[in-house]
Amino acid sequence: MSKQELELVFPSRDMEKQIILYKKEHFDYGDMQVHGTGGLAFFDSYEEWLNHINTIRNLNPKTGVQTSTFFSKRISDGKLIGCIKIHHSLTDELKNGGHIAYGIRPSERKKGYGIAQLELCLEFAKQIPLKQVVVACDKDNIASASTAKSCGGVLANEFEEDGVIKQHYVFNFM
Numbered sequence: 001m002s003k004q005e006l007e008l009v010f011p012s013r014d015m016e017k018q019i020i021l022y023k024k025e026h027f028d029y030g031d032m033q034v035h036g037t038g039g040l041a042f043f044d045s046y047e048e049w050l051n052h053i054n055t056i057r058n059l060n061p062k063t064g065v066q067t068s069t070f071f072s073k074r075i076s077d078g079k080l081i082g083c084i085k086i087h088h089s090l091t092d093e094l095k096n097g098g099h100i101a102y103g104i105r106p107s108e109r110k111k112g113y114g115i116a117q118l119e120l121c122l123e124f125a126k127q128i129p130l131k132q133v134v135v136a137c138d139k140d141n142i143a144s145a146s147t148a149k150s151c152g153g154v155l156a157n158e159f160e161e162d163g164v165i166k167q168h169y170v171f172n173f174m
């Protein structure tokens with residue numbers, strides 16, 4: 001598995017069917033969140049979610065920050081494999097959550113796509129350009145921490161939030 005097998009795409013109107021199925025797969029699996037999607041799980045209307053994603057890509061009025069949300073699409077068959085979002089900057093409020101949040105659809109986990117997707121997003125981060133990216137994860141989320149570490153993230157901080165131990169993995173670009 002290599003990052004050449006995936007491409008990052010912005011969600012669009014014509015992806016509605018695929019994205020609804022992506023969301024349904026999470027619910028069927030018992031995941032009530034659809035990680036990295038900017039709250040797809042909490043929107044009943046695709047149109048409203050898409051408007052939200054497109055708005056925050058320019059500027060999120062609540063945070064004052066630009067946030068880009070991508071699906072990673074498998075180039076060979078067009079299947080949506082994962083979703084990843086990146087804040088273009090951090091505020092005090094966003095600091096603990098880090099720049100990037102990600103998920104891979106349940107049926108495609110443990111195949112190397114999590115690493116490939118994060119690598120592609122880190123390339124995007126360099127283009128923004130960001131000099132440093134922080135990925136936050138729960139300490140007991142071994143899959144997420146391993147993904148960050150395997151992409152070159154360095155454990156920089158451990159802290160408690162709402163009774164949960166969280167970690168920050170840092171990527172420095174020179």
Ligand SMILES: CC(C)(COP(=O)(O)OP(=O)(O)OC[C@H]1O[C@@H](n2cnc3c(N)ncnc32)[C@H](O)[C@@H]1OP(=O)(O)O)[C@@H](O)C(=O)NCCC(=O)NCCS
Pocket residue numbers: 035101102103104105108109110111112113114115116136137138141142143144146147150
């Ligand atoms: C975290 C997540 C994106 C990883 O995606 P993935 O495609 O399964 O990951 P990969 O196959 O690329 O594997 C990445 C690393 O995680 C490890 N890993 C993956 N799933 C694992 C699991 N269930 N338990 C332990 N390690 C796991 C792999 O062995 C690999 O480690 P290595 O590079 O040291 O060998 C995926 O598990 C997911 O969507 N989880 C739910 C959402 C989530 O937790 N998001 C992160 C919030 S911060």
